[in-house]
Amino acid sequence: MSSQSVRRFKHGSNAIVGTILLIVSLVAVYYIADRSSWRIDLTRNQRFTLASATQNILKRLDSQVNVTVYATSEGTPPAWTEQRNQLRDLLMEYRSLSKGKVKFTFVDPSKDPAVERKAQENQIRRQLMAQESAKEMSAREGYLGFVVEHSGKTETVGVISPQHPLEYQLTMAINKVAQVSIPKIGIITPEVNQYVGEQGRYQAIPQVLQQEGYDIQSIAGSNYKQLLAADAPDMTFLLEPSKLSDEQLFQLDQYVMKGGKLFIASSSFNPAQPGMGNQPNGLQPFASPVNSILDEYGLRINEDLVEDWGLGVEMMLRTTRGPVITKYPLTFRITDLNKETSATDRLGNIAFQYASSISQTDKAVTGTITMLAKSSEKSLRQENLFRIDPTQLLQRPKDENNMKAYNLLAMANGVLHSKYADVKDEDLPILTKDDGTTYIVERANVLSQSKEGAAVIVSGSCDAFGDELIQQSPLNALLVLNLVDTNVRHGEMISLRSKMSEVPRLRIDIPASRKDLLQWLVIGGVPVCLIVLGIGVAVYNRMRRRRLGAIYGSSMED
Amino acid sequence: MSNIYRVFAREVRGYVSSPSSYIFLLLFLVIGSSLMLFLNRFFAFGAAQLDGFFVYVPWLFMFFIPAIGMRLWAEEKKTGTIELLMTLPVRDIEIVLGKYIGALALVLVALLLTFPLPWMVSSLADPKTPFDWGPIYCAYLASFLLGALILAVSAWVSSMTENQIIAFILACSLTFALYLIGFPAIVSMLPEWLGNLTSKLSPYQHFSSLYQGVIEAVDVVYFVGAIGLFLYLNTRTIESRRWA
Incomplete structure (x- = not known):
């Protein structure tokens, strides 16, 4: 062998060995880095870091939680593969944070008929997976859902929803089965006549709350005695109260005095008024029956109707001159949400309809009043006969000097004062016992100041929480969940929920x-x-x- | 170190006085921002995000950076100046690094000049849903690391041939293939073990993970390691001229 060949061989083998060694050491470093949990999350909401709610729930786990993921593993579209991998990564983080209390297994129902049967028994739903290639578009069925089991209780997420973050769905499911005390939420809605097919228009809120793991208690009838029982709801929704008896008002007030949380969504006019159908103008302002107790807490629902000419929602009207697209000022977006309160901080906007303004009363209030949402600066109030017919509200008012923002959602908490503390003994209400007999409330049984934790939230619009508007503006449902969470669970789920609500938007007023x-x-x-x-x-x-x-x-x- | 700086300064002087670097910057900026604003219909969608720009950055880089990298060595070989370089009292690794950092500076300038885009988006963002700068910084870091990797690949390919066109085509194909094997659509067609392997080998997954706003150790290690590997190969290829 010539000296040149020897030199070539020496250098060549040296280069090959060096390259192999470098690759091996790089693979080793990569392997270590892949297993390391070191990361910096630079997103504003810490979107890719487990939320504090998840961390707290996992740390509180007292015994093992088993998560069984039913996932088709082969031939899945890219989005499915991505979601399956994300779920695996997330479960690994959960396992590490819970110190091994969260255990998980992935099974493939598409491969084993026995597993498929089990998946179907557990309500895991089969879905169509669309697969697109250059030549054709095909579709087959597959599974992607999970079951969480803890101490004999199970919670199924039949289909992983792409609309919600995976962390939210997983944490909610774990929280539902592992929570020690399930908060109770009372719902008081207007009575409906089921015999004529009426279904009521407040079905979305109980559904949403139930999905979040709350125990829903429907309160109906002329007597709200459940509010004063030992197992009273932690929070109560009073939706569209039209008439309330003295007894009901007293029970609501004393519920608050006992430390209960009350959410009131009031109507601005009485929908039962004659003329609503044929003559939608000239509706009388509505005096909310809850004002008599609210006054003492420092809040009042005004007898007015707010028109927001700045953020009215566009709608198409048929006029004598043909269809016209106009902003209807009685259905509008609220973007001025309180940034200091976590319930409204990251919502961006909510929708309101037929709203009355909320004001502070001039009574010596002992609680804290927080205004949560305001209409835009381009708002007016109708104070006498209300006009709600869209064709009557086509033209924006020329004089904008009277326009200003109005409060539409407010909260009173801290030490609240009862109106029954100051009434004469003979004016105390008459209550009904279970057996139907009545009695006058004794002074000694009246609480005059609220206990710790009491809160009253007042919305000037009941429509904002009706099924129709919640469907159009899911952020309204999110507001409800945040408010309940703030008052019942110290707001721990809000950070998790806000991960899905915030998408930075461009300003809408750019010329x-x-x-x-x-x-x-x-x-x-x-x-x-x-x-x-x-x-x-x-x-x-x-x-x-x-x-x-x-x-x-x-x-x-x- | 001073040798690296001298080679680097020579490269940068070359870029400043060469019209091709201005054309590169000009095309990159005009095409990049037009894709975001017009093809992606930025104002129509109304989201105050720069996804519409960063999603195209890898594709632009896969075309533009091999154009910078192709001349790094191929031109030196063709004009014969490589012989002069090799006789200088400078180590091969210093020449490789000096030339590489010089070209990388051009990529960095190209990225920095796109800053009017985030500035515009942040100034138009609704104050109620403020513009999030974190993911933008991460996206710039991801783009820079991806650009550095593509440049390292291009420089290595360039060191193996005299023909700039071949160097360009080879570098484009190699980076394109490397990027594509990490695509979810490709990965989902492969058996699970192979899909996992290719997605780890490809810069696609690491770029996507970084540009969402999270800096993870594994992604940084991947880019730094891969760049180091290709620069090492580049050095070895240059070195081989001495003993081949």
């Missing part, structure tokens, strides 16, 4: 001319500067060459 200017400036601004710089450099180089040419001869100029 088209500004958009055009900005986009051309962004596309063309820097390139124009570059061209100028390039020309400058070329001219400088040419002059330099000429100068050098003058010194050293013409050859430098070429």
Whole structure:
């Protein structure tokens, strides 16, 4: 072998061995890094870090939680594969944070008929997986859901919803089966006549709350005695109260005095008024029956109807001159939400309809009043006969001097004062016993100041929490969940929920001319500067060459 | 270190006086921002995010960076200046690093010049849902690391040939293939073990993970390691001229 060949062999083998060693050491470092949990989450909401709610729930676990994931593993579309991998990563984090209390297994129902039967027994739903290739589009059925089991209780997420973060769905399921005391929520809705097929328009709120793991207690009838029972709800929703007896008002007030949390969504006019169907104008303002107790807490629902000409929702109207798209000022978005309160902090906006304004009373209030939501600065109030017919509200008022923002959602908490503390003994209400007999409340049994934790939230619109508007604006449901969470579970789930609610949006009031200017400036601004710089450099180089040419001869100029 | 700096300064001077670097910057900026604003209909969607820009950055890089990288060595070989470089009292690794960092500076400038985009989006964002700068910084870091990796691959390919066109086509194909094997659509067609392997090998998963706003150790290690590997291969290839 020549010396050159030997040299080539030596260097060549040296290079190969060096490369192999480098690759091996890189793989080893990569393996260690892959297993390390070191990460910096730079997103504002810490979107990719487990929420404090998840961390607390996992740390509180007293015994083992088993998660069985039913997932088709082969031939799944990319989005499914991605979600399956994310779920696996998330469960690994849960296992590590819970110190092994969360155990999980992945099974594939598509491979084993016995597993498929088990999945179906557990309500895991089969779904269509669309697979698109360059040649064709095919679809087959597959599974992606999970069952959480803890101490004999199970919770099934039959289909992983792409609309909610995985962490939210998983934590909610674990919380539902593992929570020690399930908070109770009372719901008082207007009575409906089921015999004529009426279903009521407040079915979404109980559903949403139930999905979150709350125990829903429907309160009906002329007597709210459940509110004063030992197992009273932790929070109660009083939706669209039209008439309340003295007894009901007393029970509501004393519920608050006992430390209960009351959410009131009031109507601005009485829908039962004659003329509603045929003559939608000239509706009488509605005096809310709850004002008599609210006054003492420092809040009042005004007898007015707020028109928001700034953030009214667009709708199409048929007029005598043809269809017209207009902003209906009685259905509007609220973007001025209190940033200091976690319940409203990250919602972005909610929708309100037929709202009365809320004001503070001038009584010596002992509690704390927080205004949670306001209409836009371009709002007016109707104070006498209400006009709600859209065709009557086509034209924006010319005089904008009277326009201003109005409070529409408020909360009173802290030490609240009962109106029954100051009434004479003979004015105390008459209550009904279980056997139907009545009695006058004894002074000694009246609580005059609320216990710790009492809160009253007042909304000027009941429609905002009706099924129709909640369907159009899911953030209204989120507001309800946040408010319940703040009052019942110290707001721990809010951080988790807010992960899905916040998508940064552009301002809606950017003029088209500004958009055009900005986009051309962004596309063309820097390139124009570059061209100028390039020309400058070329001219400088040419002059330099000429100068050098003058010194050293013409050859430098070429 | 001073040798690396000298080679780096020579490269940068070359870029400043070369019209091709201005054309590269100009095309990158105009195409990148037009894709976001027009093709992705930024104003129509109304989201104050830069996904519409960063989603195209890898594809732009896969085309533009091999164009920078192709001339790193191929041109030196073609014009014969590599012989001069090799005779200088400088180690091969110093030449490789100096040239690489010089070209990387151009990629960095290209990225920095896109800053009017996030500035515009942040100034138009609704104050109620404020613009999130965290993911933007991460997306810039991800783009820079991806650009650095593509440049390292291109430089290595360039060191193996004299022909700039071949270097360009090879570098484009290699980076394209490397990126594509991590695509969920490709990964889902492969057996699970192979899919896991290819997704770990591809910069796609690491870029996507970084650009969402989370800096994870594994992603940084991947990019730094892969860049190091290709620079090492580049050095070995240059070195082989001495003993081949």
